[in-house]
Amino acid sequence: MQPWSSVPVPQVPGTRSPLRLFDTAAGEIRPTEPGPVARMYVCGITPYDATHLGHAATYLAFDLVHRVWLDNGHQVHYVQNVTDIDDPLLERAERDSEDWIVLAMRETALFREDMAALRVVPPADFVGAVESIPEIVEAVGKLLASGAAYRVDDEYPDIYFRHQASGRFGYESNYDDATMRAFFAERGGDPDRGGKEHPLDALVWRAARDGEPSWESELGAGRPGWHLECSVIALNRLGLGFDVQGGGSDLIFPHHEFSAAHAESLTGEFPFAKHYVHAGMIGLDGEKMSKSKGNLVFVSRLRGDRVDPMAIRLALLDGHYRADREWTADALTGGAARLARWREAVALESAPVAEQAVARLRERLSDDLDTQQALRAIDAWADEALTAGGSDRGAPGLIRAAVDALLGVEL
Numbered sequence: 501m502q503p504w505s506s507v508p509v510p511q512v513p514g515t516r517s518p519l520r521l522f523d524t525a526a527g528e529i530r531p532t533e534p535g536p537v538a539r540m541y542v543c544g545i546t547p548y549d550a551t552h553l554g555h556a557a558t559y560l561a562f563d564l565v566h567r568v569w570l571d572n573g574h575q576v577h578y579v580q581n582v583t584d585i586d587d588p589l590l591e592r593a594e595r596d597s598e599d600w601i602v603l604a605m606r607e608t609a610l611f612r613e614d615m616a617a618l619r620v621v622p623p624a625d626f627v628g629a630v631e632s633i634p635e636i637v638e639a640v641g642k643l644l645a646s647g648a649a650y651r652v653d654d655e656y657p658d659i660y661f662r663h664q665a666s667g668r669f670g671y672e673s674n675y676d677d678a679t680m681r682a683f684f685a686e687r688g689g690d691p692d693r694g695g696k697e698h699p700l701d702a703l704v705w706r707a708a709r710d711g712e713p714s715w716e717s718e719l720g721a722g723r724p725g726w727h728l729e730c731s732v733i734a735l736n737r738l739g740l741g742f743d744v745q746g747g748g749s750d751l752i753f754p755h756h757e758f759s760a761a762h763a764e765s766l767t768g769e770f771p772f773a774k775h776y777v778h779a780g781m782i783g784l785d786g787e788k789m790s791k792s793k794g795n796l797v798f799v800s801r802l803r804g805d806r807v808d809p810m811a812i813r814l815a816l817l818d819g820h821y822r823a824d825r826e827w828t829a830d831a832l833t834g835g836a837a838r839l840a841r842w843r844e845a846v847a848l849e850s851a852p853v854a855e856q857a858v859a860r861l862r863e864r865l866s867d868d869l870d871t872q873q874a875l876r877a878i879d880a881w882a883d884e885a886l887t888a889g890g891s892d893r894g895a896p897g898l899i900r901a902a903v904d905a906l907l908g909v910e911l
């Protein structure tokens with residue numbers, strides 16, 4: 501699949517700050533230590549109801565990871581999937597009596613537009629589940645051959661992954677059994693499916709049912725399970741032990757736990773990713789913004805109302821990426837006001853020296869993406885520039901470049 505259009509990221513003079521991020525598996529902030537090429541896999545959308553502000557907030561968080569690594573002199577190999585075949589997509593297509601392929605294509609196109617408008621640096625590999633089916637079939641074959649997976653023996657010979665097969669199941673989420681069972685049932689799992697050896701075993705290949713799309717394969721006709729798609733797309737492009745696997749906190753379990761377990765079972769090595777990084781949930785009126793609740797605010801709608809995407813970006817960055825937080829009209833007003841003030845300040849002929857503000861911006865971002873203090877570092881410079889003024893003619897340009905490169909905001 502084609503990713504969206506790329507975004508130029510300027511070089512900014514000054515001292516770098518190595519990136520440290522909270523790792524869900526370790527339960528603490530740890531330094532990322534990428535090689536010359538930092539490798540990141542961020543779970544993409546299931547293409548319907550795209551792009552709501554929850555999606556946007558999560559992709560912005562990983563865009564900052566991308567930008568800080570670039571600022572630290574790394575190249576970045578960024579991979580993102582599109583879950584363009586899965587039960588929720590088929591259910592939505594059914595509800596709207598729409599062709600599921602057309603729905604997926606239209607929503608993916610809208611997602612690309614929204615990501616480009618928000619100036620999110622695109623992934624090098626933007627890969628659909630459907631186009632990955634041959635790779636996924638090969639992986640299921642290996643899991644069956646190694647005994648990590650088995651067929652249930654009934655009218656639908658679905659294939660399941662023995663959840664303990666990798667030997668470390670649970671290390672990513674650190675959830676207890678009761679929590680796992682609850683989230684498994686809530687997020688696409690089928691604990692009560694007859695014929696399974698254990699309720700937590702995860703589907704890796706769903707045998708064809710009448711009226712459902714299916715693909716012929718050596719496994720028989722069927723379609724992929726959700727978690728394995730991300731294991732395979734990541735493994736085949738980044739290899740095991742890449743730097744960051746990312747997504748919202750609702751992916752901690754079962755999705756990222758199984759993505760890791762499948763990959764570690766396939767390779768016999770550990771860990772799948774060095775950091776498991778999760779963004780908090782954006783809510784609206786006290787509820788998580790989610791498709792099932794239908795309480796969605798769309799980036800495209802705001803853009804249609806002529807809201808500057810840079811104001812949306814600043815509004816979403818004015819909260820910590822790991823915090824569950826609310827989207828409010830005030831947040832947008834605040835983002836727009838901050839944008840206007842920064843633009844006014846960088847339009848000045850000269851201003852107070854900017855090196856300290858840029859250093860503070862870098863230092864705060866490198867500390868688990870502390871965007872709130874990072875934004876305030878630029879606020880302080882802009883306030884001084886617009887009140888006391890200053891004589892440094894290079895300062896406005898330095899701030900403009902740093903805000904562009906590190907926050908992705910075009911002033």
Ligand SMILES: Nc1ncnc2c1ncn2[C@@H]1O[C@H](COS(=O)(=O)NC(=O)[C@@H](N)CS)[C@@H](O)[C@H]1O
Binds near residue numbers: 543554
């Ligand atoms: N309300 C929300 N706040 C923050 N992030 C959210 C919210 N809702 C969904 N997300 C995140 O947005 C990303 C895409 O969500 S999604 O469209 O449901 N798709 C999926 O989760 C799968 N296609 C991942 S392989 C995921 O990382 C998810 O955790």
Ligand SMILES: [Zn+2]
Binds near residue numbers: 543581755
């Ligand atoms: Zn995923």
